[in-house]
Amino acid sequence: MQRRTFLQRIGLAAAATAVITPRTVLAAEAPKGPNAMSLDAALKAITGGKKVTPSDKVHLKAPEIAENGAVVPVTIEVDSPMTNDDYVKAIHVFATKNSNVRCADIMLTPANGAAMFATRIKLGSSQDVLVVAETSKGEFLSAKQSVKVTIGGCG
Amino acid sequence: MAERKSLIKFKPKKYKNGEIVKVNFMVMHPMETGMRKDKKTGKLVPADYISEVKFFFDDKPFTTMQVWESVSTNPVFTINFKVPGEGTLKVVYKTNTGEVQEKTKKVKPKG
Numbered sequence: 001m002q003r004r005t006f007l008q009r010i011g012l013a014a015a016a017t018a019v020i021t022p023r024t025v026l027a028a029e030a031p032k033g034p035n036a037m038s039l040d041a042a043l044k045a046i047t048g049g050k051k052v053t054p055s056d057k058v059h060l061k062a063p064e065i066a067e068n069g070a071v072v073p074v075t076i077e078v079d080s081p082m083t084n085d086d087y088v089k090a091i092h093v094f095a096t097k098n099s100n101v102r103c104a105d106i107m108l109t110p111a112n113g114a115a116m117f118a119t120r121i122k123l124g125s126s127q128d129v130l131v132v133a134e135t136s137k138g139e140f141l142s143a144k145q146s147v148k149v150t151i152g153g154c155g
Numbered sequence: 156m157a158e159r160k161s162l163i164k165f166k167p168k169k170y171k172n173g174e175i176v177k178v179n180f181m182v183m184h185p186m187e188t189g190m191r192k193d194k195k196t197g198k199l200v201p202a203d204y205i206s207e208v209k210f211f212f213d214d215k216p217f218t219t220m221q222v223w224e225s226v227s228t229n230p231v232f233t234i235n236f237k238v239p240g241e242g243t244l245k246v247v248y249k250t251n252t253g254e255v256q257e258k259t260k261k262v263k264p265k266g
Contacts, residue, residue: 103222111236
């Protein structure tokens with residue numbers, strides 16, 4: 001019986017630490033960088049309080065599991081005719097849980113021919129990558145994908 | 156400041172007038188976030204990242220990027236470009252430390 005209770009206690013302790021540690025680690029892992037900005041503040045600065053609608057027109061390509069968070073390839077394509085009347089004005093890329101959520105803001109013109117942008121970004125932990133595309137008509141379209149990161153890329 | 160290594164590539168390599176090509180712009184840059192600690196001294200490495208990239212065709216800007224520290228080391232920026240004819244493509248980039256550099260490549264459509 002002693003052995004059984006001992007094992008039970010160990011099991012309980014392990015479960016408790018497993019529950020507690022991820023939270024404390026996460027809390028300790030969020031140092032504020034010089035440009036720290038929250039997602040809400042960044043979105044407000046860009047949209048000016050307008051509504052952002054999820055859309056099929058925005059195609060975000062990112063790996064579901066990224067082994068190295070320091071190099072996560074991201075490709076964004078937006079369906080648009082790219083004429084003088086109707087084109088994609090800007091593409092904004094956000095990493096929702098980084099200290100500074102803003103990754104890049106790309107201002108496009110009809111001279112681009114097609115709305116596409118690709119780069120490699122750093123992700124500190126597993127999180128969603130959010131893309132907001134601004135059209136010349138003043139619409140804000142978005143797409144989202146979660147990326148699992150095995151090794152964080154910041155710090 | 157010494158010139159950084161940078162490169163402009165067109166994909167595909169051979170293109171016609173009016174065709175949409177991919178323009179790759181690569182820079183060798185550390186992209187320090189300002190949050191990393193130096194392992195030897197234990198002090199924070201100051202932030203040093205590319206903050207702005209501008210693409211020009213014959214001195215007319217057609218794409219502007221505002222970039223933050225979340226972009227990877229030695230970044231690659233890919234955009235599309237509709238070739239309007241012969242000319243020069245120029246990329247100018249700035250860092251948060253005030254460094255400004257540029258790179259040019261001639262656009263020569265065939266046919």
